Amino acid sequence: MTIEDRGDASLITHALASDVLTRLRDVQTEQVEFRKGLVKLGRICGYEIIDGAMETEYVTVETPLTETMGQRVKGLDDVVIVNVLRAATPFVEGLLKAFPRARQGVISASRDEAAGMDGSGQFPISVDYVKLPDIEPEDTVIVADPMLATGSTMCAVLERVLEGQPEPENLFVLSAVSAPEGLLAVGDAVPEAELLTVAIDDELDDDGYIVPGLGDAGDRAFRTTE
16 A cells, blocks of 8 residues: 555655655756656556445356356546546546546635735635536545645635535545645645645745745746746
8 A cells, every 4th residue: 555644644755756756856857848747657556446345246248168257446437527627637638547437526616825925824715616416425536636725725725625515425625746835725724635745845835836846836837937
């Protein structure tokens, strides 16, 4: 098993995930490779969720030679993936390689950088667009955002995802890099969510950015600057 319980979060420790993340951190990694890396990391994380959290069932199949028993993963048709625009787009592209039949939702949410952090270390959040499928009790819901910094954006996103919906069987918050402060904030606000991340970094700087982090994932993936 390559998902380890670290108290405030579960850490995906797959060696290939760590390798890809190291390449993403490198300032020399250019846009195309950075974007491909996020796709690859999303695929690895998807497979780890399947292996670590989803049940299998025995089925009978007919091979060209005889009848035999095999295993299938249960619940692959009951997956909802929520893309937190914009940085999560390539990350979700990778997840969809693991869950090709997933229903998809999109939320555009961003923090007000000009306002800065308040006394509790949170930012005001603007939610500009929400399009979500219905969620059923048997669903596995994965809310994906490569960076979990203060947790302000994710808390606002989860509020919209869960609003008026039944509690799903599994609710995952998936990130590539997380700050301890963000994990605590989301865990306190939505205790039913399981927080999955590839790395828990050291801290947030005074501007609310993850250190050591990997920079602005959206800017690096889409070759834009603030």
